[in-house]
Amino acid sequence: MCRNIKPLHNFAPEATAQEVHDAALQYVRKVSGMNAPSKANAEAFERAVAEIAHATDHLLADLVTTAPPKDR
Incomplete structure (x- = not known):
């Protein structure tokens, strides 16, 4: 599954x-090992997605490079 995660840094246009x-x-x-969480785990699953997305936004905003942006 993680093979589907694409690099998001240094692209034009931005992620x-x-x-x-x-x-x-x-x-x-x-x-988590789950493609879709059960009702009992849905809240924790969605909260984790939101927190990781938030941290990723901050990471992408803070990274610096001298390389020209890659074209999508």
């Missing part, structure tokens, strides 16, 4: 919120 969310979702699926 969208949807791309960041999709990467976070793939990560949580891989770590």
